[in-house]
Structures are given as C-alpha cells and as structure tokens.
Amino acid sequence: MKExxxxxxxxxxxxxxxxxxxxxxxxxxxxxxxxxxxxxxLPEVDTEFAKNEVFSTIESVKAAxxxxxxxxxxxxxxxxxxxxxxxxxNDEAYADKWLVKIETEANQVxxxxxxxxxxxxxxxx
Numbered sequence: 001m002k003e004x005x006x007x008x009x010x011x012x013x014x015x016x017x018x019x020x021x022x023x024x025x026x027x028x029x030x031x032x033x034x035x036x037x038x039x040x041x042l043p044e045v046d047t048e049f050a051k052n053e054v055f056s057t058i059e060s061v062k063a064a065x066x067x068x069x070x071x072x073x074x075x076x077x078x079x080x081x082x083x084x085x086x087x088x089x090n091d092e093a094y095a096d097k098w099l100v101k102i103e104t105e106a107n108q109v110x111x112x113x114x115x116x117x118x119x120x121x122x123x124x125x
Contacts, residue, residue: 007120073104
C-alpha cells in the first residue's frame, strides 16, 4: 500500500493521482479478511457515484461484500485485469490492485473523514 492513500473505516482507499483523478480500491487488510477472491463486479465507465454509494460487489470463497465509493466521482477507467482474473487481488506480487479510477470534484470537506494510511493501519490492528 502507498503511504499517501486515504482509507475508509469500511476498508476502501482513494489514492490521488493528478488533476482531480483518484485510484479507488480496497485495502490489503480487506483482501486478507475476504480470503480467496473469486468474482468482482465493477461499474461501467462514465457511471457517477456519490460518496458512500455501493459501486462494486466482490465475492470470495467466504462471502460476498459490497464496496463503497470513498469519494464522489465519475468512473473514467476500470481495471479489466481484475475483472478477468479477480484472483490477482490475492497475489502479493501483483501490483495493480486498484478497482476503478475516477474523476472527482470532491472538496476537502468530503476528504476530511478519510484516514491517512498510517492511521488506518492503527485502526485495524
């Protein structure tokens, strides 16, 4: 995980890229808790989501879980490799574990309740 990512209490993250674009995914902790991931459903490009709205469903051998958008925005790219091979999320050597990239007009108020990665790690210990 990257130190400059912001995390939610429900284990999603937002990583700022550039020009109001963010990479959205789930944390390593969430991946560990899910166990072997067997399916993931991601939204279509150009779909808009409000903060805390469900944008994805992920299934593991243990359970199905909903994934929430940590900040509002419009999907500009989905991680096709993850859709085609969701088990890549469990592969520690696989680096591109993001789910979607969004473009957002989110302001600092919307980002304020997200935790720095280091605070998130303390929270889940």
